[in-house]
Amino acid sequence: MQLTLRYFASLREALGLSHEQITAAGTPANVHDVLVLLRQRGGAWAETLADGNAFRVAVDQRMGTLASPVHPGAEVAFFPPVTGG
Amino acid sequence: MPVRVQYADFDLSTELAALRAGHPDTGATVAFVGTVREMNGGGAVSLLELEHYPGMTESALADIVSQARSRWALIDVLVVHRIGPLQASEQIVLVAVAARHRGEAFAACEFIMDYLKTRAPFWKKESSAEGTHWVDAREADEAALARWGVEEPGRQRDMHTLT
Numbered sequence: 001m002q003l004t005l006r007y008f009a010s011l012r013e014a015l016g017l018s019h020e021q022i023t024a025a026g027t028p029a030n031v032h033d034v035l036v037l038l039r040q041r042g043g044a045w046a047e048t049l050a051d052g053n054a055f056r057v058a059v060d061q062r063m064g065t066l067a068s069p070v071h072p073g074a075e076v077a078f079f080p081p082v083t084g085g
Numbered sequence: 086m087p088v089r090v091q092y093a094d095f096d097l098s099t100e101l102a103a104l105r106a107g108h109p110d111t112g113a114t115v116a117f118v119g120t121v122r123e124m125n126g127g128g129a130v131s132l133l134e135l136e137h138y139p140g141m142t143e144s145a146l147a148d149i150v151s152q153a154r155s156r157w158a159l160i161d162v163l164v165v166h167r168i169g170p171l172q173a174s175e176q177i178v179l180v181a182v183a184a185r186h187r188g189e190a191f192a193a194c195e196f197i198m199d200y201l202k203t204r205a206p207f208w209k210k211e212s213s214a215e216g217t218h219w220v221d222a223r224e225a226d227e228a229a230l231a232r233w234g235v236e237e238p239g240r241q242r243d244m245h246t247l248t
Contacts, residue, residue, distance in 0.1 A: 058141060058206070061141035061144055063145070077141070077206075079206065080222070081203075081222030082207055082208060083208050083221070084137070084202065084205050084207025084209070
């Protein structure tokens with residue numbers, strides 16, 4: 001399954017990447033499945049996206065949760081809690 | 086265009102005049118202007134860098150405005166949020182609400198700011214003589230949104246309930 005992944009702010013810096021296209025092995029059903037794939041990369045990925053770290057997710061540019069479904073071609077974003085205003 | 090994300094500064098009087106133009110039924114206009122607060126206090130000059138999620142930012146702000154419109158009878162709403170590097174004391178955000186009466190205008194303006202603080206994808210990075218760091222989100226901001234009966238999605242506690 002083709003997905004576009006985007007990373008912002010402190011996550012982008014920690015991961016050293018702002019965006020990427022991946023072909024996910026298997027068929028991730030939701031954001032949590034995508035997260036599991038990313039953590040398997042180890043290193044900064046496992047650390048930054050570890051259980052217990054505060055981060056938020058969006059699917060197709062809408063705030064979501066780990067249970068939010070993903071579909072082929074979806075844009076999934078990971079970022080820290082927002083600090084605008 | 087009720088929502089703008091821009092590098093340029095804004096002029097409050099110009100924006101409010103445009104907001105009221107063509108709406109003689111407006112009886113109350115409430116505007117909130119957020120400015121960059123000097124964090125160090127010790128005189129060290131700091132710079133704030135605003136990062137955002139292009140596309141999602143605009144749709145998130147538009148969604149926030151429509152949430153406010155569904156709660157109160159509003160005549161017009163304007164949200165302007167700046168991005169890029171900003172110095173202390175510079176204007177960073179404007180939320181302006183025009184309504185028939187002040188009650189709706191005050192409430193909607195505060196609601197939009199509370200919502201924006203926790204839902205609009207902006208991130209602040211502060212640089213000073215002491216170094217650079219990302220500004221932490223404040224729990225108080227989430228509590229402010231909860232006052233309106235709004236639950237924030239995607240909080241970390243979901244991690245435990247959903248896995």
